Amino acid sequence: MEMRVAAKGKEEVAKELVRGEVEEETAERIKEDFMLVELTVGLDELLELEIEEEYAEDILMMQGRREEGEVKLGDIELKVNKSEIPEKVKEELKEKLRAVRTKLSVEKLDAILNKVEGKYEKAKVEPREAVGIVAAQSIGEPGTQMTLRTFHYAGVGAIYITLGLPRIIEIVDARKKPSTPAMKIKLAEEYASDRTKAEGLAMEIEETYIQDMGKVEASTEDMSVWVSLKEKELKRRHLEREEVEEKIKDIGTDVLVEAVEDGKLRIHAKNNLYHELLRLEAKVSNKLVTGIEGIKRVIVRKDTDGEYMLYTEGSALKKIRGIEGVDFRRTTTNNIAEIAEVLGIEAARNAIIEEMMDTLEEQGLDVDARHVTLIADAMTMDGEVKQIGRHGLAGEKASVLSRAAFEVTVDNLLEAAMYGETDKLKGVTESVIVGQPIKLGTGAVELVAR
C-alpha cells in the first residue's frame, strides 16, 4: 500500500492498471487521467474481488472523477459501455468520441449517447416483419447476376473450386460433400516462414499410391505382380525402398513379397487364377504409401500476410488435425458437413456464413451479412445442418397446404389425408389460399375493444 502511494509516475499508474487486469491498451490511455492515489481504493477492491474487466474499469472511472463537467477518457469508456447498443457500434462510437473529447461536456456526451441509442432502436427490424422473405429476395436478386458456370479459377495454381450460383445452391442444399472439396491449411510458425519445410509437409499429406511411385505390372508368365519403383519418386518423398516394401506387405497376411536384384519387387499371387492376379494388381496399385486419403493434391502458396500455407484438392479435416506443422486452429475446409462433424454445429453455422459471403463477394455482389446469417441460423436451428428445401426446412412446415403449395402437391395432400392432419391456417401460404388476411407486419396485430 505504501509503496503504491510512493510511486507517482504515469508509468506506474499504467502498471497498476494492468495488474488489476485492465487491458494494456486501455491502461495506456487512461493513465493520463488519473493520479495513482486516486486509483488505490478502486484497485484494491478489484484485486480482491476478481471483478470482470468492464466492471473494474467502471470502479476506476468513478475514482478518477475530480471536477464536474469535464469529460475524461474514463467517462467515455464508462458511459458508452453502459449504453444499450451493440459491441461494434460501441467501439466505433468510442473512437469518434475520443477524437473530440476536449470539446465535450458531460451533458453533451449524454445527449449524444441518447441519440445513438434512439437511432439504434429505430434501425431494428419491426416485430412481425417477414425477414425470411426479405432475405430470400435480397440473395435471389443478385443471384440472377451470378455466373452459371460451375468452374472457375480460384487463383491458386491449378486447383478448381466451384464458385458462383452452383456453389450457393450447394451450400443451401446442405450436400454431404461439395463437388470440389478443398482445404486451406495454415501452418505453424516455423513451417509458415520456411518454404522447404512447407513443401516437405505438403509432400507428407498428399496421398501417394504405389502406382504414383513407379510401374505396376501383372505378369501371366510367372503369375506375379511386378513393381518397379522409380528412384526419383522415392527421393522426392524421402522414402526408403524398404518402407514401401513394408507397405505392400500390409495388403494381406498371405502376401509374399520378394525383392529381386534389379530393384524390382515381385509379389506372388496366391494361386494360378487369372482374376486373382488382376485383383492383386489392383490392390497393389491402390495401396496408400504416404499421405492422407482424400487429399489429391497439395499446393504451397504465400498468403497475403507473407505466410506459406497449403491449398489442397480434396478434404480431410479430421485427419489433418494433430499433424505436426499444421495450425489446426486456422485451418478450414469448404466441406460444411465435415465441419459440422468435426467442429460442431456452431462452427458449421459460421462456415455457412463465411462460404456464402465469400462466394457472393467473389462475384462482386454486396449482400448484407444479416440475410446470410438468417439463412445459416435457420439451417442449423435443430442442431444439424438442414437443407432449405423439400427434405429440410420447407418439408417440416406444420401446415399441409403450405407444404402442398411448395412442391409435390398431390403426394403431400394424399399423405395428409391418410393421417388425418389438421391445418390451422395460420401461415402466409395457407392464408393466401383461403383468402384471409396474412398474419404478417400490420396484419399480425388486432384491435381489441374494451
Next chain:
Amino acid sequence: MKKGKVSIREHGLVPKHEIMEGGEVKELLEKYKIKKEQLPKIKSSDPVIKEIKAVMGDVVKIKRRSRTAGKFISYRLVIE
C-alpha cells in the same frame, strides 16, 4: 507425423460455449417469455458439447462473433 491434437474449442470457427446455471436459464426464459424447447437446439453428440461435458436438458450460452454487431450471445438447448 506426431500427434499433438489441439482442442477443437480453440479453432477459429468455434465460438465459446458455456453451460448455463439453472437460475440463469430461468431468467433467460422469463426475459423472452418462452419455454426451453423453443430455443435452438444442439445435439449431445456435438463435439463441443462432448468436450464441455454438457448433458441433455442443459442450456448452453454461445458467445458468437458477429459481422454486424461485433459480439452476440445466443443460446442452444442440448438434445438427445
